[in-house]
Amino acid sequence: MLYLIIFAFGLIMGSFFNVCIYRLPQGDSVVSPPSHCISCGARLRPVDMIPVISYISLKGRCRYCGEPIDKTYPTVESAVGLIYLFTFINWGFTYLAVKYMILFSGLVIIFFTDLNDQVIPDSVLTCMFIPGIVLSAVFKENLADNLLGLLSGCGVLLLIAALVPGGMGMGDVKLMAVCGWYLGLRLTCLSLLLAFVTGAAFGLLLIACGRKGMKDMIAFGPFLAAGTLISSFYGGYIINAYMSIFVL
Ligand SMILES: [Zn+2]
Numbered sequence: 001m002l003y004l005i006i007f008a009f010g011l012i013m014g015s016f017f018n019v020c021i022y023r024l025p026q027g028d029s030v031v032s033p034p035s036h037c038i039s040c041g042a043r044l045r046p047v048d049m050i051p052v053i054s055y056i057s058l059k060g061r062c063r064y065c066g067e068p069i070d071k072t073y074p075t076v077e078s079a080v081g082l083i084y085l086f087t088f089i090n091w092g093f094t095y096l097a098v099k100y101m102i103l104f105s106g107l108v109i110i111f112f113t114d115l116n117d118q119v120i121p122d123s124v125l126t127c128m129f130i131p132g133i134v135l136s137a138v139f140k141e142n143l144a145d146n147l148l149g150l151l152s153g154c155g156v157l158l159l160i161a162a163l164v165p166g167g168m169g170m171g172d173v174k175l176m177a178v179c180g181w182y183l184g185l186r187l188t189c190l191s192l193l194l195a196f197v198t199g200a201a202f203g204l205l206l207i208a209c210g211r212k213g214m215k216d217m218i219a220f221g222p223f224l225a226a227g228t229l230i231s232s233f234y235g236g237y238i239i240n241a242y243m244s245i246f247v248l
Contacts (some may be wrong), residue, residue, distance in 0.1 A: 011051035014080030025117035042067035051077040063241040114221030120171030145184040153180025187235040194227035
């Protein structure tokens with residue numbers, strides 16, 4: 001029952017994050033105008049806005065104009081539902097569950113704004129960073145480690161930005177500073193590594209398939225977000241497994 005409530009809460013939050021994903025890159029307000037169909041402009045009624053269920057019952061089309069609804073909507077909603085659920089299962093009734101829900105919420109929004117519009121909104125980073133600092137301070141975390149994570153996260157990316165002109169956006173640098181604060185030094189290094197490996201593999205795959213050329217850019221934010229998510233959940237296991245294999 002509790003799991004169901006957490007999952008439903010995630011679906012509802014995901015529905016709000018969809019609004020953020022569509023409006024923030026355009027510089028629009030996330031509260032007004034009220035939700036409407038982006039094809040015909042019809043104002044949506046509550047029955048049209050039930051996460052995932054409305055999408056399925058409408059067979060993925062607008063009730064008013066019949067135009068297809070972007071699959072990103074149900075994807076984000078179910079992703080946030082599942083992420084909240086697994087966060088709660090992993091960290092239980094602790095402040096850490098809240099902390100990671102805030103981090104992951106921001107990461108989901110940034111994953112899609114960077115993927116769709118190559119934008120990492122400062123407002124989202126601020127909404128992640130401030131609660132991160134407050135929670136770390138209130139619950140007496142190792143602030144030196146938070147700071148080391150922040151510095152290593154943005155330091156590595158700043159170095160790349162300096163060495164490879166146009167190779168790294170400032171949004172990526174700021175994103176990794178925030179993630180670094182949340183993760184601390186060890187997990188930050190792991191998420192950077194995961195992001196570089198998966199980003200490079202994906203880039204090579206796109207080039208091999210002829211979808212992109214050597215000079216094309218791909219957004220790096222989604223890889224940083226995914227790397228941070230994996231590192232948060234499994235970083236401890238991954239680092240221990242690595243240590244036991246390579247360091248005796
Ligand atoms: Zn419509």
